[in-house]
Amino acid sequence: MAGKVLTITSGKGGVGKSTTSANLALGLALSGKKVVAIDLDIGLRNLDMILGLENRIVYDVVNIVEKTCKLNQALIKDKRTENLFLIAAAQTRDKSAVTSEQIKELAEELKKDYDYIILDSPAGIEGGFKNAMEPADEVIIVTTPEISAVRDADRVIGILEANSKTETNLIINRIDPTLVKRGDMMSKDDVLQVLSIPLIGIIPEDKNIVSYTNIGEPSILHKDSKSGMAYKNIIQRLLGKNVEFMEITEDKKGFFQNLVSLFKE
Amino acid sequence: MHMMENVTIKGKNFLGFEIEINADDLEEIKKGLDIVIASSVHLIKNSIVTLRFTEDNKQFANDILNYLKGKNIDINAVVVDDKNNLQSSVPVIELKNIHLLSDSHKQQPATYKGNLRNGQEIRVNGDLIIAGNVNPNSYVYATGNIFVLGKLYGIPHAGYGGNNDSMIFAFDLNPPQIRIGNLITRSPEEGVSVKQNNNMVFEVAYAENNSIVISSYDEWLKLKN
Ligand SMILES: Nc1ncnc2c1ncn2[C@@H]1O[C@H](COP(=O)(O)OP(=O)(O)OP(=O)(O)O)[C@@H](O)[C@H]1O
Ligand SMILES: [Mg+2]
Numbered sequence: 226m227a228g229k230v231l232t233i234t235s236g237k238g239g240v241g242k243s244t245t246s247a248n249l250a251l252g253l254a255l256s257g258k259k260v261v262a263i264d265l266d267i268g269l270r271n272l273d274m275i276l277g278l279e280n281r282i283v284y285d286v287v288n289i290v291e292k293t294c295k296l297n298q299a300l301i302k303d304k305r306t307e308n309l310f311l312i313a314a315a316q317t318r319d320k321s322a323v324t325s326e327q328i329k330e331l332a333e334e335l336k337k338d339y340d341y342i343i344l345d346s347p348a349g350i351e352g353g354f355k356n357a358m359e360p361a362d363e364v365i366i367v368t369t370p371e372i373s374a375v376r377d378a379d380r381v382i383g384i385l386e387a388n389s390k391t392e393t394n395l396i397i398n399r400i401d402p403t404l405v406k407r408g409d410m411m412s413k414d415d416v417l418q419v420l421s422i423p424l425i426g427i428i429p430e431d432k433n434i435v436s437y438t439n440i441g442e443p444s445i446l447h448k449d450s451k452s453g454m455a456y457k458n459i460i461q462r463l464l465g466k467n468v469e470f471m472e473i474t475e476d477k478k479g480f481f482q483n484l485v486s487l488f489k490e
Numbered sequence: 491m492h493m494m495e496n497v498t499i500k501g502k503n504f505l506g507f508e509i510e511i512n513a514d515d516l517e518e519i520k521k522g523l524d525i526v527i528a529s530s531v532h533l534i535k536n537s538i539v540t541l542r543f544t545e546d547n548k549q550f551a552n553d554i555l556n557y558l559k560g561k562n563i564d565i566n567a568v569v570v571d572d573k574n575n576l577q578s579s580v581p582v583i584e585l586k587n588i589h590l591l592s593d594s595h596k597q598q599p600a601t602y603k604g605n606l607r608n609g610q611e612i613r614v615n616g617d618l619i620i621a622g623n624v625n626p627n628s629y630v631y632a633t634g635n636i637f638v639l640g641k642l643y644g645i646p647h648a649g650y651g652g653n654n655d656s657m658i659f660a661f662d663l664n665p666p667q668i669r670i671g672n673l674i675t676r677s678p679e680e681g682v683s684v685k686q687n688n689n690m691v692f693e694v695a696y697a698e699n700n701s702i703v704i705s706s707y708d709e710w711l712k713l714k715n
Binding site for chain 1: 604605606607608609610623625626627628641
């Protein structure tokens with residue numbers, strides 16, 4: 226097998242990297258791919274929680290690189306599928322506990338047995354980000370439609386380009402059609418104008434995500450979830466299928482779905 | 491028998507590299523382009539390329555852009571004398587005097603293809619052409635003129651080192667500051683707008699009586715003549 230390292234990064238914090246990592250990792254696994262997700266936000270781990278696996282952590286990524294455990298011992302198997310494993314971040318250490326060479330080496334090792342190695346990057350452009358960037362074969366940039374997040378994404382794309390990482394795709398997260406319509410939120414096109422990299426998906430604002438995280442079940446497990454649907458489409462696109470961008474429409478309480486479509490997902 | 495070539499590489503204009511199209515028949519033009527591409531594909535793919543049409547063949551502009559696109563060749567702009575009746579999917583530069591600028595600068599301009607992104611900066615001696623966007627929080631310094639074939643939202647400094655005669659050109663000129671020679675101007679502080687305007691008017695910034703003036707490219711050309 227010749228797996229692929231897919232890094233999820235953003236620049237700005239809190240825009241949905243870990244939520245995206247969890248959904249894509251689980252979704253790809255449920256589509257039959259063998260997947261390992263690695264939480265590289267060392268010191269601030271939460272991918273384990275979003276995936277509902279926090280009780281199973283015994284060893285973590287720092288244990289692997291410091292060789293205090295075997296690789297197999299630190300691979301946490303998912304509850305729902307045989308195809309997904311998590312390597313958790315260490316919580317009592319910081320970003321300097323691993324180097325990008327060590328992560329690269331680990332990723333190379335995992336590529337032999339897995340189709341996708343998903344690296345959940347920490348925010349920022351410092352060492353932790355470099356650990357996630359340098360092993361990447363492909364990168365997904367997550368941004369929200371806010372000027373500050375888009376500026377930070379632009380900075381990150383510049384750094385990626387300077388490091389010859391040109392396989393990049395964009396996810397715009399938390400778009401709210403009502404706000405876009407009022408002119409209070411950047412539209413998809415406004416964001417693309419600045420970033421000019423290919424768009425692989427748009428995730429609507431979804432207030433249920435908080436509770437999905439609390440119970441450790443990413444959106445894609447919830448049939449009626451709009452964000453789940455958007456993530457499923459991204460997974461199909463990652464698998465090379467040509468999926469139409471779905472309409473993101475306003476919800477009107479008590480009415481059937483508003484017919485005004487403002488933009489396509 | 492020696493005829494004028496249908497399609498020729500004319501060489502440098504102020505934007506970069508120009509293909510001149512003389513034939514008036516679409517099939518003839520395509521044949522001519524095929525020959526030019528075969529002999530110079532490397533040159534064409536690695537520089538800023540404009541197509542120069544005459545009044546008699548500019549009606550084919552879109553057909554030809556599509557034809558080249560099918561061959562994976564992207565044209566950065568179309569150059570004509572008069573843009574009336576012209577259909578084009580890329581920016582049109584209406585230039586009666588396209589060589590006006592480069593005549594005074596013997597040095598070849600430096601070119602940068604791609605977007606200049608937040609946190610990046612570029613510095614060159616002489617003129618600089620950027621085929622791409624200059625994004626917010628990026629910086630461009632040239633001792634000569636700066637031409638941006640895209641949006642200019644970062645900070646340009648033309649005539650860096652003190653040449654107030656330098657100018658800045660952009661398809662969409664909207665920087666928070668403009669610096670020319672030892673002059674500096676700030677854009678009026680409106681709230682940050684997320685709306686974009688799509689009526690692109692090429693603009694030029696230059697210095698006059700020790701202050702920086704912005705005018706449309708068309709106006710500026712008239713002044714120069
Ligand atoms: N589409 C969405 N709709 C509503 N809330 C969302 C959405 N996506 C993410 N969130 C919420 O935003 C917060 C941040 O998400 P997440 O932890 O995935 O971001 P992150 O980029 O990984 O953050 P960090 O930079 O801290 O690692 C969480 O509370 C999450 O539930
Ligand atoms: Mg995170």
